[in-house]
Amino acid sequence: MNPALKTNNRHSHRTWRKFLSPILLILTWEITTRAGLVESWFLPGPFLVFKTLYGMTISGEVPYHTAISMGRAAAGYLAAAVLGIGLGLLIAWSILIEDFFDPLIELIRPLSSFALVPILFLWFGVGDTSKIILIFKSCFFPILLNTIAGIKGVDKKLIMAAKSLGANEGQLWIRVLIPSALPMIITGLRISTAMAMMSLVGVEMLSSDSGLGFLVIDAQRTFDTQRVFAGIIVLSVVGFTVDRVSRIIQSKALYWHTQTSLGGQ
Amino acid sequence: MSFITARHIGKTFNGKNNSDPTVAIGDLTLDIEEKEFIAIIGPSGCGKSTFLLMVAGLESATSGELAIEGKPVTGPDHQRAIVFQEFLLFPWKTVKGNIEFGPRINRVDKGICQTLSRDLIRLVGLEGFEECFPHELSGGMKQRVAIARALANKPKVLLMDEPFGALDALTRETMQLELQKIWQKAQCTVLFVTHSITEAIFLADRVVVMGSRPGFVKKILTIDLERPRSRKIHTSHTFRRYEQILKESIWEEEEDGSWERVPALEKRSA
Known part of the structure; x- marks a missing residue:
């Protein structure tokens, strides 16, 4: 058999195998509830949950809350990406800027985003602004630190090689330093997509009248467990999709890098 | 006036955290003609790579004068290209x-x-x-x-810092032949740092032996072998004679002990 076909075949086998554990989980879950081992307000069966989810989707409830949540996450995330990469480049460029910002970064970074919630609510109210700022805070530091580390980690001799080829300071940054640091920067951007999803749900649960976090906590308050599970499933699917998309973007942007690491060189 | 002139070049690295400064190059004077192929050999830490970086304009001398076509070297220039061991x-x-x-x-x-x-x-x-x-x-x-x-x-000058050091022996020999061919076509001056005596003889018009602690020019040997040189030349009598002369020159250094003791400075110059 053609070896290329063989690997292809093995690859599709692997894809199918990965469906095994979710299917088993859902089956066990359904059987447990059908057998009456737990009460349905405590743990509704998957069939009921998906039925509720279907209803909520048809009624427009799920799309509405998803759109609101994604809007908040995107706003906080994009602001963090722009400012994180921007400040990261400045810090890597100038030691003066680094010394100025470093103490602030080290003090704010380890702080839990949620410690800021009372102040944010006090200053900006419970609306979108404070939520977006909180998401921004969660996403900003991974992007910032990865940008700094990426630029600072560029091989000094690669810089020498570029200079000897005639690169001036601007060309050195745009054509050598930033492309070299891109794998690190993109890793920071990917870590932050997960951070954005996590803090989004948290802050929407604390205080909100919309969004997926609100959907889940509101259902819990009325003991509507089916809706709670439906909301969690939406969150899980959204999170998974965001990660997949960012992974695809990463491998497209860094075709040379992924290839290198996969090639084991 | 020569194409590249180095007059009493000195290089001192300031020690980190108030440790004593290291003198990498003491007093180096060297003239290189246009389109000449110069190989530089010497023990680790003799400042040969540092000298190469100086010609590239990527490192500055702490004393002395370095000029190319009469103009002092002030910084990197696309007329001077560099090739490192690590490809980069x-x-x-x-x-x-x-x-x-x-x-x-x-x-x-x-x-x-x-x-x-x-x-x-x-x-x-x-x-x-x-x-x-x-x-x-x-x-x-x-x-x-x-x-x-x-x-x-x-470029007018091609600087090569142990370019074939990371290659296996067979590839290395092929690359030496290729480089000779390339150099003859490209018509540029080459400064070639190497640890291999045979590589230096095979490629160069002149081999510069550097001594260390601090670096200086110890011996300059003109290689009078016809070009293009083939692999066979390695076994010729003249080639072996050159090899002998260079080995002896380096052994003297070894007896001083500086070949074995590798100063911390090689890290910086590398």
Whole structure:
């Protein structure tokens, strides 16, 4: 058999195998509830949950809350990406800027985003602004630190090689330093997509009248467990999709890098 | 006046955290003619790589004068290209993209860049690999790309810091032959730092032996062997005689003990 076909075949086998554990989980879950081992307000069966989810989707409830949540996450995330990469480049460029910002970064970074919630609510109210700022805070530091580390980690001799080829300071940054640091920067951007999803749900649960976090906590308050599970499933699917998309973007942007690491060189 | 003139060059590295400063090069005087192939050999820490970086304009001398065509060296210039042992290609660029990097940033017309890279790819024997990325190439091929990239600016001086040090013995010999061919076509002055005596004799018009602690020029040996030189030349009587002379010159150094003791400075110059 053609070896290329063989690997292809093995690859599709692997894809199918990965469906095994979710299917088993859902089956066990359904059987447990059908057998009456737990009460349905405590743990509704998957069939009921998906039925509720279907209803909520048809009624427009799920799309509405998803759109609101994604809007908040995107706003906080994009602001963090722009400012994180921007400040990261400045810090890597100038030691003066680094010394100025470093103490602030080290003090704010380890702080839990949620410690800021009372102040944010006090200053900006419970609306979108404070939520977006909180998401921004969660996403900003991974992007910032990865940008700094990426630029600072560029091989000094690669810089020498570029200079000897005639690169001036601007060309050195745009054509050598930033492309070299891109794998690190993109890793920071990917870590932050997960951070954005996590803090989004948290802050929407604390205080909100919309969004997926609100959907889940509101259902819990009325003991509507089916809706709670439906909301969690939406969150899980959204999170998974965001990660997949960012992974695809990463491998497209860094075709040379992924290839290198996969090639084991 | 010579093409490259180095007069009483000295280099002292300031010690980190108030440790004593290290004198890498004490007093180095050397004249190099245009289109000459100079090999520099010497023990680790003799400042040979540091000297190469100085000619490249990537490192400055703490004393003395270094001039090319009578003009003092003040910084890097695309007329002086450097090739390192570690290849240092741009991994996100193809072979072609790497080679065209220099001319492109120096605002050479795109069409000219393409002709240039096509000719260089042929010169270094990489036809068919134009669109490959560095990770798809072997060590020898990577170094061919690095040489072509350095030559793309049509430099007057080609500086090579142990360029074949990371290659296996067989590839290394092939690359030496290739480099001789490339140099004869490219018509530039080459400064070639190496640890291999036979490589130095095989390639160079003159071999400079440097002594260490601090670095200085110990001996200059003119290699009077006809070009193009073939592999067979290694077994010739004259070649062996040169080998003998150079070995003895380096052994003297070894008896002083400086060959074995590697000062911390090599790290900086490397």
